[in-house]
Amino acid sequence: MHHRRPARLLLTLATILTALAATVASASANNVVSAPIADRGLDVYLRPFVTLPLAPDGSTPRVIGMTTLGSRMFVTTEQGQVYEITGGTAVFKWDFASALKAYTGRSLNYDNFQHGGLRSFVFSPNFAQDRTVYTSAQEQRPSSTIGHHYLSDVPNPVSADSVVAAWTLAADGTLQASGYRELFRIGMPVYDHPIKEMLFGPDGMLYIAHGDASVQSAIAGGGMANDGLGKILRIDPTPSNGLNYSIPSDNPFVDDPSLPDEVWSYGHRNPHTLSFTKDGTLIDTEVGRDNVDEVNIIKKGANYGWPNREGTFVHYPWGGIGTGVGELPEDDAQQKLTYPVAQVGHDGPTGAGFIGIGLTGGYAIENGSPLDGEYLYAEFATQGQLFHSNLEAMRHAVTMGDPNDLTQASTARARVYLQPASGGGAWQKASLLDAINDAPTFTGGNRADVRFGRGPGGEVYLTTKTNRIVYLITSTVPGGPGGFGQPRQHLEAEKGKRSGNAGVNTNHTGFSGGGFVDGFTVTGAALDGLVINRPEAGTVRLTVGYTAGPDGPASDRTLGMYINGSRVGKLVMRRTGQWNSYSVTTVDVPMAAGANEVGFHMDPDTTGWVNLDFIEAETAGATVPLPPAPAKRVEVETGAFSGIARPGTQHAGYSGTGYGEFFTEVGAGVDGLEIPRTVAALTTLKIRYAAGPNGPATDRTLGVYVNGTRAATAVLPRTGAWTTYATANVNVQLPAGNNLIGLRMDSGDTGWVNPDAIDVGAEPEPTPTPTPTPTPTPTAMPTATPTPTPTATPEP
Template identity: 30%
Template sequence: MLLAVVLCNCKSEPKHEYGSTISINTEDIQNGKLIFEQKCSHCHNFKKDAIGPNLSGITKEVSEAWIKEFIKNPFKMISQKDPRAKALHQKYKTFMPEFSYLSEKEFDELLSYMNSYLKKKASGNNNFEDVIDNPIKDTLVNSKDNAHIEFVAQVPASSKNGQLARINKLACTTNSGRVFINDLRGMLYELKDNKPKLYASISRYHNSFIHEPGLGTGFGSFAFHPDFSENGLFYTAHSEKLHKTKADFSLPDSIPVKLQWVIKEWKSKDPKSKVFEGSIRELLRIDFVTIMHGIQEITFNPHSSKNDSDYGMLYIGVGDGGSVAYGFPKIALHGGAQVWGTILRIDPSGSNSDNGKYSIPKDNPFVNVNKKNKEVWAYGLRNPNRISWNEEGQMYASDIGHNIVEEVNIIEPGKFYGWPIREGKFLVDPYGNQSLAYPLPDNDVDFGVTYPIIQYDHDDGSAISGGFFSNTTPFKGKYIFGDIPEGTVYIADPSETNTEKRNIKKLNIVFKGKQTDFRQLTNKRRIDLRLGQDCDGNMYMFTKADGKIYRMINE
């Protein structure tokens, strides 16, 4: 959670009194640690700034009452122009979820754990000169175009607290056109007559499955094989707690492992069945150093045909695992030799991989290259959360940035997309303060970076929600995407290849004939917007805040 607190002195409450009443009981600290890991560790740590500020020493600089009130309702304090809340929101440019459902005992235990980190450590050094204060100076403008949407379905609540339904991806089966949507808490639903029907449950078949802690932990993604209607095959990505099963892609013994992400193949006995029944096998397993940036996307190329070399090849978007933010930049800075921060491409039907459970496509870029990972299709990505193709067959991937830029890249085999030494078209320092942007060096060409086709900075959002290409008027050929926390929907024309031309505009949302936005529709400040597309090209927008699904319509 983004605990936006400013370290400042206050005359009415002397600094040395802060934290004096916080419990130092060992049991309280341990209970607080569990709460922190489940609710806070995705955005915070006690070593350096991440998505939110470094929290080491915070209980000695800010009052307990203030911290509790902010955690309960951060937007309220920001809207009331509390100076501490306002200043940190201006710096980090995002909102944390509300945690008003925590009990007073849980708040006290959380503070006990935070209070155990007394000395604030440096957030990172400034190792370069010429810091760019505002990477992209001009802000996005509204387009004149309206996106008319209609309500489609309400996904069942999967929790009484926090996000109602953690719906993450909507996709279809190629031949039959069936539409499915998943919940990070483990459910896969089919949308039938605008009603979600449970098709499969991850937790039913996997005892080690976990969907917390973290904003992205759980049932991350799914993909149906192009021949699903015949062979009954589909694939899932989910997270599991660390156990005795050794990962196919493991971290060195000196690096702690927080959890594992697993790719599974499911084979339905009857592809036409309304509920899954069949067999499951594991394809691969990857270690991750934190709960962040796991596997949020697996997919097949929907435009490939049986005569294409790309037909039936599974693409896997693997994040950097939070390695850079948590002080392990070498995990992501590997030159294509490892799997973290990459897009992988495998053939699930083969067996020539090291574990014998899939094969390496012979046209993968590093098949015959020494000291490279043969599964890697592209690398240098921080958190590739959505992959799509345009009608010309070009592959696009959205990549969630750290604190500077959100981006969309045209993905080509073997290319390096910059992370963790670039964010957007800016230099970043993976060993220093990663919240600072610098100009590109004079010898930039020597680094071989491929830069984004679309980018925007954190004046206009804070986490891109990857999109799709519209194949219907009035947006035919345009790329429609959004921002996860803000709920803003954008439209871009990738044919305008110069990102400085600002080829992105905000799309107006119209519901029931009235212009609105997703903050009004959800009555929430943090939206958690996602987009999807069915096999007819219809675009969907859905929100974790309330579990509702909308579809774009022509008016």
């Protein structure tokens, strides 16, 4: 077993200051990256921004990315659909999967569910003139390769290729067969680590990330070979010399027989995401194998070492966590390899294979917001921890040369706060998954599966494959909440006094500090001696980190909570599903000035069956007001239909892409029409509909449902013709948060209505309440209504 070389961190003013922050998560004994993941006191707030409709096949859209065109924003899904965020709604724009099938006879490939389908979508920098968009995708391999240009191929390819294609839109912005142009293909030896994200650089060139096709194998499938695998590619999409693209003359390997002309950098394993900073620095996040994930600054012609290197370690073609890597040799500088600017190690049992995290990026925040100067990234394959590194520290990291001189920027874990919450506040979440699974549209699972997108103002959005919601990270908006504050008082549970059956353990990974306290399965098990110091008496909010796995009662878990020896109530904790799935709960407790001893006991009236990880203390009531919800139109055709109801398009005059029809028998309905509110209030819903000559001669009625409960009856006068639309108002009480609205034909309703859309007005600005230390409401927060596109830009 090779000894671990201590990672040297770049000491900038920022990192020196952050050394004062308490460490809340350190590397386990098997984590080869010895530098701890620290808490630098960064609070990051996010809130739901818009919800996508269900995919055409009724499934949850697996959002894979975002892109912009001027002030307009678009989201991309693996299923092949692209939506525009406009008017408070995600509006369907294009279906590349259907277009590909119609124009070529081939389909997007999903043999690997995690890596298949549409991977990214971007606009041409000259879209106003050429009306061209570009896609990268896993596509069905053609039965004959004649007439297709392969950048590289393999002897025994699978039935899927990585493909970059251009689509020139018609004048009305629709996809057209004559506009399809295939730029190149890359043959794949397996269904894994294919083409990933691509984007245009400041130089107008198209940069494309491609994985190594390694099937998570210790024997890598690519990286340094003479092919397109494990590379960052750079092309000019302008046709030239018989190709549907050109080779930039300043590419580093032009006319080099060892690598394709298209290669910009090589030695990559699974480069997931690419982004540029304002000064043109290209950053990628890269998923390692068993031991280390990387954040790299991509340099022209650089070799990043895979499959011979993983992070700042030698990678072996055998072994697993802690055993699959070793120290760099003293003469490593002779290899002229480039190493990460930040790295995150994996935790787990010695020798275990591929059970670690996977990183996704990520953007540098450079817009004067509370997160300005930080690079934001996340772990997506499990709980979704949110990380950040200082951008200047990344730029100054030493990534080449003598192993003893290599440095990395430190990785820190951000605290996640979800807006809105009951009462309009913002509350801490244990992870991004803990925030995502609060949504009623969450499909389940134990993967966060998050990605990031950047808006027109440099603000950052969070997307996920699991709940259809795009979140705005409000801390990346100038004037938004969050940022660096005073570190909370953090206490590790294993540092307290244990009695009864309580003890310290480390057998369930994911804990912070040096372990957790378990044994709360027998009455009398107790943890005491966790001392919180307060400058004055008052209410204190305690955040308790814990896990509550499948053993024990199926209900919420409880422990008695004690302050200075007196029981103050029960601490209630939701089950977490697995013992290595950690969560947090918050509770407000009174404390005296000075030292306060906190304890947790399994009393006769409590359930126990929890493991305690840590506690943090802060002054209670420090919530952030939410900006009022904007006006919004929800298109009925985007909802989930039931009974015989379905979307329709035959009667002109509808808004959006259609309306709902066949509300003609009991059980017909549409649900899942989301209307967010920041505060509970009586709200007027304006229902746009048509009620033609068929059906009863009286006014028509439908039941209006709020979050699954019938709340009102919509009375909808006849409109005379199915192409004549009208609006009718219905008042319903909406609670704070995301509300799911439904329209159903119940027994006693007449039906015979085609509902088209529901409009809701903007919430009023709150009346300020003077306080000695007010928390300002952000004034520049984006809404889901972008600024109109300049008229010189064609309608896409």
